[in-house]
Amino acid sequence: MVKKRNFTKSALFFLLILAIVFFCLFPFAQMLSLSLKYSWDWGNPSWIPSKVNVEAYKELLNIGSSLKQVPESVRQLLEESPDLTSAQKQAILSKYQSTGDVFPFLRYFANSLLVAFLASFISVCLAILGAYSFSRLAFRGRSIIQRGVLFVYMFGGILLLIPLYRIFAASGLLATPAGTIASLVIIYVVQTLPVSLYMLGNYFRTIPYSIEEAAMIEGLSRFKVIIRIIIPLSISAIITVFIYCFMIAWNEYMFASIFLKTYKGLYTLPIGLKTLFVSKNAIWDRIMAASMLTAVPVMILFMTIQKNLTGGLAAGGVKE
């Protein structure tokens, strides 16, 4: 009797776990399956494509954009007109081969990578110094700054959007592409700095002070202590914070959509994907393939730091 009840109980429990796993995974399954389907297969509710289609991935990654996309007649025409220089021929051919007009995925990917990397690198560097100062050095005004950092958590980006846009526009930075990228990097530093300061500060407090004391008795300066002791000891926390900041910058849409509006070549992935989605080039397989390629690097990064992150998030409090 007891055994039977236990059996139903564990069967129900097993079903519950299965339901949770399904709930978490099915949008990803949807995404993967759709990115591999032909358009005639979309209405098919099964997740396994009737016929696998990798064209969307090839197109986004610029693999195999060979002569086969050029219409036969055009190729013949080119071969039969000897007065064209080879450069001219190439220019005509590249018009047919280029997928850049549709969705220059690799360029957007590179833009996103550049902006997110710079922003999180600067943010982490500043935060290491600031957080060390919070957690180790006694100075007047420390608690005010510390509380100020916490307070900043409460602001949504929307409160900063209009004033920051006007400030950057007035400063003239938005007039050039390089300046625009720089202002976006600055914005992302601002958005990630409070998180970095908070998480790193909490971590530094867990490092025993006696190690530093010993080093300083040996004659190391404070600054050298940071470089030789604090950074090596907390490298895993630093990497975790770096990846967390990277994620925030990688995902950001609101500021990017305002700042980059006039520079199509500078689009980051979120704004590029959104533009693709509302354009006439929107095809589900292309969108889903681009979504997969946007998600995968970030998810791999996250999985590598998962253990540290769980502790870091719990200890640090997090901003979204």
Added chain:
Amino acid sequence: MQLQTKTSRQRRLIGTIAQQEQRLGWYLVLPSAVIILVLIVYPIIYNVFLSAFSFSYAGKRSFAGFDNYIGILSDPEFRSSLGTTSMYVVLTTMGTTLLGIGTALALNKEFPLRGLVRSIVLLPYVAPVISVVFAWQFVFDPVNGIFMDIFHAKLGWFSERMNIVGDPNTAVWAAIIFSIWKNFPFTYLMILARLQAVDKTLYEAAEVDGASDWQQFKAITLPEIYYVVSALILLRVIWNFNKFDEIYLLSSNVKVLSVYTYLKAFTGSMDFGQGATLAVIQFLILIGFILFYVKKVLKW
């Protein structure tokens, strides 16, 4: 004589070390402090300043006093937007919290492949909004989507294939479901961390006394996680009240306050004055809620 000079020199030395610490402390924190002051505190003040002006099409501004505030507060679109926001915040907070607690309780038990399942549950939180948002759009797609396939074609709960995301009246529901899916892993993670810290002997003692599972949950688990859950609720309300990306990318038909402000300030007539006013009002509402919550629920 010599002894005296020595002590005073020592004292001076100690003084300079403390001063050095002070100075170094400031130097190290200065870059961060300057950035926060110049690019967060100043813009907020500037935003309040902007809210007192009205902007012409040419971008010229003229002083308007409280006109923007009066205009916004008497605007029916603002009130409906406030209603949408409240509904969104309340339902998503309830959903993420309940689902988070449930998942944490389930995954706190021993079962095979637990480590793998725990990683899988984090995936929705980890994945970039921009990519999963399209998966959800397809889920709700009226023609090909799985949602209509199940609830219209298979179960017949809907009499016709509806465009849930496209229809302004129903889009908020899609946004709510999406937000719960996206954010419950965070709640789960925090609660699981707390559950793992609960003293196991408490449950053993309760078992000896013959307490049922439900009684154990009520008498031990709930008090143990009360504090972390109420903190998580506060954070969730703050974050979801300010939420923009997740909502706007799924459907610009969901006119919560952030989306309303964004559209007001950066599309059409680009009304920065009213946009700034909206942002200030949104912030004041949030501060009001936080003060109330901290006092009544967290009892600080």
